[in-house]
């Protein structure tokens with residue numbers, strides 16, 4: 001029998017288990033605190049539990065955590081981690097230091113199935129989805145490693161979070177739990193390449209998080225070329241879902257637009273994008289594409305990016321250019337795992 005993943009359990013679920021084992025009710029709270037707040041990596045750390053109970057827990061449950069395989073530190077205080085999971089698979093996280101605190105960019109899957117042409121996460125191949133506990137463990141591991149508190153989380157690492165819907169929703173419930181890490185949903189962003197039915201499902205949850213859409217192109221012709229998901233859910237279907245989402249949740253949607261030289265960065269692209277987004281509660285984040293060895297794409301020049309932003313603004317669409325952190329350390333996700341795999345392959 002596989003052991004139950006205890007760190008993915010809610011406090012209610014834990015309380016039911018401890019009650020059925022005849023334990024006093026305060027034990028569930030103690031265990032939940034060790035798992036969720038302190039990020040214990042071993043039952044033996046739980047020193048306010050009797051030794052016999054720690055042993056019993058270790059017998060019945062598995063405790064998933066992340067260990068640091070590699071740590072790259074940027075000059076700008078960005079730290080990129082390659083974490084190893086329980087089965088030896090690796091994922092990446094990036095810790096960023098802003099004026100308002102620490103933001104961790106977490107992965108939701110090992111690799112990705114979505115196949116975006118410019119993205120390193122896809123190149124490494126899809127292996128599996130992460131459990132809620134494994135997404136949480138990235139926060140715990142980064143906090144422990146740096147001795148800091150992470151106040152903001154972005155689901156913008158490897159993987160497509162809405163392709164791992166149930167585990168990601170469980171992660172959100174756990175990370176927002178007042179007795180857990182107690183993060184405000186307002187400090188969480190979830191990014192999707194546009195799995196339209198799952199956007200409607202997310203809307204039903206009514207979380208006050210920020211939804212980010214990786215739009216990257218103003219029309220089906222370009223978008224289908226660089227993002228295969230667009231062939232299943234074309235841009236107008238996606239934007240309809242976004243409009244409904246924004247109206248229903250009253251939350252501004254953030255659109256990510258990776259600027260790729262000669263592909264999606266013309267003045268005409270900017271005008272077409274503005275035409276589609278006008279009137280929506282939206283914000284566009286322009287990100288010069290990250291270049292990496294295996295990618296055939298080059299980033300747009302700084303002038304081009306500024307001009308694109310100007311056109312959007314003139315057309316009444318909010319737009320900013322993303323400050324790029326950690327570019328000296330391969331900080332955009334997928335690259336470290338990809339390059340680590342290759343190093344392993346070579347040895």
Ligand code: SAH
Nearest residue numbers: 119156159160191192193214256258289290
């Ligand atoms: N699968 C989700 C979560 C990934 S978030 C999504 O697609 O939104 C990571 C963001 O970085 C996405 O917007 C993705 O499109 C973008 N991205 C991927 N490769 C990139 C690259 N080489 N340069 C710039 N942005 C990239």
